[in-house]
Amino acid sequence: MRNVLIPIVSLVVVGLLWQAIVVLFHVAPYVAPRPLQAIQAVTQNWSSLWPLTLGTIRETIYGFFTGAGLGVGLGVIMAKVPVLQRSVYPVLVTSQAVPIIALASPLVLIFGFSVVVMVIIVAWIVFFPVTVNVVDGLSHVDQDFLNLARVYGASRWRTFVHIEVPATASPLFSGLKIGATYAVTGAVIGELAASSGTSLALYQEHANTNLNAAGVYGTTLLMTVIGISWFLLVVLAEVALTPWQRRSVARRYPWSRRG
Amino acid sequence: MAETLLALQKVTKRFDEVTALAPTSLEVAEGSFVAIVGPSGCGKSTLFNVIAGLLEPDEGEVRLGDRVVNGATGHVGYMLQKDLLVPWRTVEDNITMVARLTRRVRREDREEARRIATQYGLGDYLRHYPSALSGGMRQRVAFMRTLVTHQDLLLLDEPFGALDAQTRLEMQQWLLQVWRESGRTVLFITHDVDESLFLSDRVLVMSPRPGRVVADIANPLDRPRTMETLLDARFVELKGRIMHLLHGGAP
Structure with missing residues (x-):
């Protein structure tokens, strides 16, 4: 219970601080609304915001899974082929030095105003921490475990599946969590670059042009909520898939093997 | 006199210039x-x-029964000071780990793991993860994993x-x-x-x-x-x- 309560309390405190600053310093409503006004700007326009939100969520999810899949694949290959690790690593680091904003325009030139642009940008951001963590995890598997497998004549494949992969679960999830936090940022940057059609980012720009400060802040809040939710889903997946990190006794599932 | 199971004939091992093992011969009944x-x-x-x-020895011969196994x-069966239990598997699944690494785990493997754990006082811990066990218990599990490989x-x-x-x-x-x-x-x-x-x-x-x-x-x-x-x-x-x-x- 405390695990849920403490984050909620700190979020409320941030909201109160915001409220206090706006009230105490007499901030004009066209500069910054009060938190409740920003939230109202979202709830009152929910019917038009919801489809845009769905769009951003879709881009985030597609991009996240593309990036995560790519990241894991690259990580495994790099960990297993040292030559590739040395040659590909600098390329990957360079890829992350490219400012994402500067990446968007050429992507639009190539793919046009399409969802592909957003997916590529998100994947570009997500794959890197995943690859780095998978390479790290796989190269730091305890050599004694691998020797044990060798003594008993285990095949490389079985050693990989039953020792190396599960041993990499924790670093993999660290990478996925970092990726999840930045995924929405990527999607929004993509929406700004591919500035056609409808999207949350453009809705915000529109609100800005209309001096609708509550709308601007509200949209920011909405994007943040998408980001947090995605992060929490990844955390939930980690909890479900790595029960040994928190439990001392394995759960009994109806599908647990018996006999 | 029991038969010789393991015989080493002038087994030598060097790492670069260092002789880690001088020619060693011994027999184990x-x-x-x-x-x-x-x-x-x-x-x-x-x-x-x-x-x-x-x-692999640089010289000499390791013989197990009538086979040369250099x-x-x-x-x-092989066990170290480190128990090498995998944290993501329960006690039962750690005992059957070698079967998992070399072939498929069969029903008999599970039954044997449960039997041996029960026989040696860990029957109540079959579904525990190793992190929940004491050092002594973990070494027992590691030894059971070694036993069920049925190596002589x-x-x-x-x-x-x-x-x-x-x-x-x-x-x-x-x-x-x-x-x-x-x-x-x-x-x-x-x-x-x-x-x-x-x-x-x-x-x-x-x-x-x-x-x-x-x-x-x-x-x-x-x-x-x-x-x-x-x-x-x-x-x-x-x-x-x-x-x-x-x-x-x-x-």
Whole structure:
């Protein structure tokens, strides 16, 4: 219970601080609304915001899974082929030095105003921490475990599946969590670059042009909520898939093997 | 006289210029318990890794039964000071780990794991993860994992080295019980002279630079061994002899 309560309390405190600053310093409503006004700007326009939100969520999810899949694949290959690790690593680091904003325009030139642009940008951001963590995890598997497998004549494949992969679960999830936090940022940057059609980012720009400060802040809040939710889903997946990190006794599932 | 299970013929291992193991010959009888004592760096673990097949000897021959097994794996049970239980598997699944690594885990494997765990007092912990167990319990599970491989020869490399004195004594008595009941052949590395005498039929004393066996001492102490064994005059005398050898004395 405390695990849920403490984050909620700190979020409320941030909201109160915001409220206090706006009230105490007499901030004009066209500069910054009060938190409740920003939230109202979202709830009152929910019917038009919801489809845009769905769009951003879709881009985030597609991009996240593309990036995560790519990241894991690259990580495994790099960990297993040292030559590739040395040659590909600098390329990957360079890829992350490219400012994402500067990446968007050429992507639009190539793919046009399409969802592909957003997916590529998100994947570009997500794959890197995943690859780095998978390479790290796989190269730091305890050599004694691998020797044990060798003594008993285990095949490389079985050693990989039953020792190396599960041993990499924790670093993999660290990478996925970092990726999840930045995924929405990527999607929004993509929406700004591919500035056609409808999207949350453009809705915000529109609100800005209309001096609708509550709308601007509200949209920011909405994007943040998408980001947090995605992060929490990844955390939930980690909890479900790595029960040994928190439990001392394995759960009994109806599908647990018996006999 | 029991048959010879393991025979080493002038086995030598070098790492670059350093001779880790000088030509070593020894025979281990089936069903016997042989302890190897020596200071660190005397080549005990190199000897083990050569027998287990992790290292290929530069010269000589490792023979198990009637097969030459130089550099080949898959013919011994193997256990280290580190229990090497995987944290993501339960006790039951850790016991069946070797089956999982070499073929499919069958129903018989699970049944055997549960039977052996129950027999040796861990029946209530089958669904626990290793993190929930004490050091002594973890080493028991590791030993059960070694037993269910059904290898005749078990190589134990300081398996109780990290345990406290009380737990270690319990584990030694437990190991002797399991050894008696299972009829396996045990090669047991330790740097603890008391432990080597308490457990074994025979003590091999090794010395470093280059690693070699300097003495092969028969251990006549009666079985079953108890606390009293530790006070037996022969125990004290043998201990004195081995200590003398370990500190560079002539055999």
